[in-house]
Amino acid sequence: MPAPVNVSRHPLIQHKLARLRSVETKPPEFRDQVAEISRVLLFEATHDLRLAPTLVHTPLTETTCQTIADQVGFVPVLRAGLGMAEAMLEALTEATVWHLGLYRDHATLKPVTYYNKLPPKPTMDVGIVLDPMLATGGSAIAALDILQKTGTPRLIFIGLIAAPEGVAALQAAHPNVPIHLAALDSHLNEVGYIVPGLGDAGDRQFGTA
Numbered sequence: 001m002p003a004p005v006n007v008s009r010h011p012l013i014q015h016k017l018a019r020l021r022s023v024e025t026k027p028p029e030f031r032d033q034v035a036e037i038s039r040v041l042l043f044e045a046t047h048d049l050r051l052a053p054t055l056v057h058t059p060l061t062e063t064t065c066q067t068i069a070d071q072v073g074f075v076p077v078l079r080a081g082l083g084m085a086e087a088m089l090e091a092l093t094e095a096t097v098w099h100l101g102l103y104r105d106h107a108t109l110k111p112v113t114y115y116n117k118l119p120p121k122p123t124m125d126v127g128i129v130l131d132p133m134l135a136t137g138g139s140a141i142a143a144l145d146i147l148q149k150t151g152t153p154r155l156i157f158i159g160l161i162a163a164p165e166g167v168a169a170l171q172a173a174h175p176n177v178p179i180h181l182a183a184l185d186s187h188l189n190e191v192g193y194i195v196p197g198l199g200d201a202g203d204r205q206f207g208t209a
């Protein structure tokens with residue numbers, strides 16, 4: 001049985017997705033919505049990180065609190081994953097960021113790697129691949145293949161919008177990797193775009209359309 005696919009049911013996510021999808025939404029607001037949705041998804045996706053007891057002095061007394069014991073590495077898939085990583089770093093400031101440059105060839109729809117800042121050996125307990133769009137699944141699979149080779153013990157994928165075709169392909173290639181999403185859409189169109197989707201997530205964040 002593959003790891004679960006979690007599609008957030010949070011009303012705030014639904015509300016913000018409406019703005020994200022709208023063709024009227026310009027890059028500044030688009031980036032804000034990517035950031036806010038990403039932070040909520042991070043909270044959901046990291047619900048089972050390990051904790052360790054830590055002694056804290058409050059103004060009144062000493063008390064034992066819990067702090068995150070797992071070392072987390074974010075792997076944003078450039079370009080579109082960048083906004084997700086920045087937002088998540090604000091929530092989990094101790095995380096490491098491993099940039100991974102992939103683009104999808106327009107003719108073949110296959111991913112092409114152009115930048116890889118991942119470590120050769122495992123340095124983190126949990127590696128989280130970040131890419132807003134899971135379309136054919138080729139880019140997410142390639143990112144997880146590369147991350148898996150580092151020997152990072154626990155892997156997670158967080159995306160904003162997926163097509164059923166991408167989810168099926170990712171589950172087949174990486175059955176142990178949980179998938180966290182804001183929305184699972186209807187299908188891919190004839191040129192591999194998610195429908196209804198939001199268009200090109202990189203272009204809409206950075207104003208390059």
Ligand SMILES: O=P(O)(O)OC[C@H]1O[C@H](OP(=O)(O)OP(=O)(O)O)[C@H](O)[C@@H]1O
Pocket residue numbers: 077078079080081102103104105109111131132133134135136137138139140166192200201202203
């Ligand atoms: O599931 P797939 O079919 O592989 O498609 C998804 C990929 O396409 C987009 O990247 P794009 O190639 O547009 O690069 P960009 O982020 O630089 O715009 C998106 O951010 C994913 O990385």
Ligand SMILES: O=c1cc[nH]c(=O)[nH]1
Pocket residue numbers: 080133135192193194195197198199200201202
């Ligand atoms: O719908 C899609 C598919 C791939 N990449 C995007 O940015 N959007």
Ligand SMILES: [Mg+2]
Pocket residue numbers: 080200201202203
């Ligand atoms: Mg793009």
